[in-house]
Amino acid sequence: MAAVTRWIEYSTTASGVIGDGRAQGCKGTRGYSIGTASVGDTFTIGPTTNNLHLSMDGESGPYITLYSGSNLDARFVARDITEKLHNLGKVDQRWDNAICVYENIPSAGNRFKIYSGTLGSASSVTVVSGTNSAHEILGFGTKSEVGGSATGNTFAGDASISGTYYGLFDDVYKVVISNDNDAVRGIGTPTKGGSNTYAGTMTTGGVFTNASDIQYVIVIDVTNGTTMGAGTGNVPTMTWTSTGSADDSSASTELLFPNFWYKVGTKGFMVKFTDAVFNTCSPAWTIQCYKPDYAQGTNATAPVGTAEYVWSSTRGDDSGASRITTVSGGFTRVGSRGLNVKFNPTGGADYLGAGDTFYIVCAAPKPSSYNISSLNYGNVTVSTESSVKNVMFEIESGAAQLSTVKFGLQSHGTFAHHSAGNNDTYFRFGTVGAGNTAGSAPINGIEWYPGIVAADIDSDTPPSYLYSTKANLLVVSTADDSQSVGNCPLVGMTSDPVWMGIRLGAAETGANSTINYRLYFDYA
């Protein structure tokens, strides 16, 4: 079975964009559209089914043209939709920060969900039919569309954001005022059911927000399959119940992918599982979730300067067991990828309340080109460094899991002074990404760093913002001798980005030399 792959090029200066919901001060919720018709985990899109017609916050955009292919991975399709929305060039957060995800819906299981990039009551998404429309294939033949809502915060003021987003993919940070008095981010320690033989690791994520505490009971069923990664119809399923049926699932969710976040309810709680054998059991896990009680100490409200907050992102960047105290008039950190937030009261009596919620909508750096088959370093003068190039590898179909990615130099072409022991030619390499992050605590979740130059990858010791570098790749012929590159299952089967460059030796002559890199990867 041949996995179908592609390579994507990024400009080294590409940078993410952080959004406050389009002048909404990070308040309110996003409008969305869910395709509720039954869909699988792969999608075949062709020339008569590749247009998606939709509007954001009432503005009709030109349709987007989706990537065509057979049996495309659902996560790949979701990210393609997101990137196409961003590439419309609107320079408007409605579109530039819109996000499509493939995620589980309590009433339907895994579905496509398209969010507007804005927050508040004007936020909405409408998917419509049109010429060569993809909406039926993607499950939008029937749909549920819910507009954003205005904030329910106690705090009358708003929030400002600053910083550079060092994430590689889109993400949304949920910032909640809480001193976490009951449990970390309001999510208690899971209790495993007595008949649950799962030997893997279940990880909880998110920030729980609700007006009351809820206990969730997760139930696993292996009628269709006992392990993830086996394809729709062949994997375990998950349902859940909740205290007073306040937030139950009404349909089962297929656990399609290991290490992929699945929502439990609608209040912010999510889980992921490592790749191991499940068994049918009820309860599989019981988790007590707690509403945010206090903003500070035992005070339900507190002024900016003493109120505390926690956070979690849709991709699992969270505050762990720590929380941060707000600073009057100043920014404080959110997440591990370069973001900061400042709370702006309307007056001295405007206090932050426990459970007040703010969102930061982060758009990823945009790829510059897709399906690249070559990179041109241009004219490079001897004894100097070339420009630095960046590429990312991904599987678009034919697999459900990517792992053990390695990158090596297969041939140095006609370069005669590579590793010749004199004024050598060097082939530079560096990487960081969602699989292997970098940075120094607390900013240690760096997945992308804009502005990488040759001097950043000319040593075997990486700078703090890269995971690894190699000053000189040698010609190799095996995966074992190649450089390790991370990978991530959350938005497709993607490798971490790789930065490359060449330094020409002083004695190098000739022109138009072609070199080959080779990438090794495991897939299933």
Added chain:
Amino acid sequence: MNGTRYWEAELANGNVYREGQYEWKEVPKKAIIRLSLFFDGRRWDLTGKEAYFVKYRASMVPGIQESFRIERRTIGFYQGAEKVCYHVEEDSGRFTMEVIDTNVG
């Protein structure tokens, strides 16, 4: 599919799914009673396991789909949180076993 190198899954009802005729994801995994790897006349059989998997190692020159090649074929089974792998290198036919703790990565 290479004609002499392929996996084959036998189900409890006697049906046989073979690489090249079916994709692995089409195989009803719960019904498997035997998973085999055939490699140039050699054969490895896995039976009596709770869950099975198939995996490949491949390589390619960036962007050149024609350069895609299989480097290693793997069949295996789950043992709790461990994946027991039977690897066969495509070039040499060298066989190795590996146990991966999926909780570690």
